[in-house]
Amino acid sequence: MGMFVVVNYGDKEKALFNPNCRTRLLLENIKDRCQFPREIEIDLSNKTGNLKNLSPTTCEYASEILTTEREELVPIEIRRNTAQTDDVTDGVKHLLEVPHNAADVTYIPLLNDQDIVTPSFKKQLTNRGSPSATDGAKDKKRRKGRKERNTETLNSSLDKSGFDLLSAQQSPPSTSLRRNGSSKGARRASVTQNRSKSKGKNK
Structure with a gap:
C-alpha cells in the first residue's frame, strides 16, 4: 500500500493524496479535487506553518519531500506581488511587470479552521514559511544524497563506455x-x- 498525506482545506474538510508522483501532478490534483482555481500558485505547509517548497517546475517526486505517513498538511496560495516599471525600447515606452523581492510574496492559507490556522501559524507564513533548522538539515541531506547518486550513475556510465571502447580496439579478429x-x-x-x-x- 502506498503512502498518503492528509490535506486540510476549505471549511474543515480533509482529503487523502498519494505523493508518489511528480510535484506538478500532485499540486494539479489538489487544485482539482479541492476545487481551487487552476491558475493560482499553491504550495503545502505542515500544521505549524512551515512550507514544503514543492516546485511545479521540477521533475522531482513529491514523495522525496513528503516523507511522513498521514502528515497533516495545509494548502497555501502564493501571490507574488509585482510592480510596473517603464522600459524604453527603440524610443517606445513600455510598461513591464517585474517581481518585487522575496519579502513581497503573500501566503494565504486555503483552510478555514482556527484550530490550525492560528496566529503563530500565520506568523510563520509571514516569515516566508522558513522551515525549521531540522527540516532544513533534512532537505539539505536529501538533496546532497540525490546529487551523489546522480554523480555515481554518470561515472559508472563513463567507465563502462571507456571499457567497451578499449575492448573493441584490443579484441582480435x-x-x-x-x-x-x-x-x-x-x-x-x-x-x-x-x-x-x-x-x-x-x-
Whole structure:
C-alpha cells in the first residue's frame, strides 16, 4: 500500500493524496479535487506553518519531500506581488511587470479552521514559511544524497563506455573472419592445382 498525506482545506474538510508522483501532478490534483482555481500558485505547509517548497517546475517526486505517513498538511496560495516599471525600447515606452523581492510574496492559507490556522501559524507564513533548522538539515541531506547518486550513475556510465571502447580496439579478429580467409586461400590453391593438371594433359 502506498503512502498518503492528509490535506486540510476549505471549511474543515480533509482529503487523502498519494505523493508518489511528480510535484506538478500532485499540486494539479489538489487544485482539482479541492476545487481551487487552476491558475493560482499553491504550495503545502505542515500544521505549524512551515512550507514544503514543492516546485511545479521540477521533475522531482513529491514523495522525496513528503516523507511522513498521514502528515497533516495545509494548502497555501502564493501571490507574488509585482510592480510596473517603464522600459524604453527603440524610443517606445513600455510598461513591464517585474517581481518585487522575496519579502513581497503573500501566503494565504486555503483552510478555514482556527484550530490550525492560528496566529503563530500565520506568523510563520509571514516569515516566508522558513522551515525549521531540522527540516532544513533534512532537505539539505536529501538533496546532497540525490546529487551523489546522480554523480555515481554518470561515472559508472563513463567507465563502462571507456571499457567497451578499449575492448573493441584490443579484441582480435573474429573466428568467422579467420575461417573465411582460410577458405579463400584453400579455394585459390585448388584452382591452381586444377590448372596445372589441365596443362599436363594438353601436352
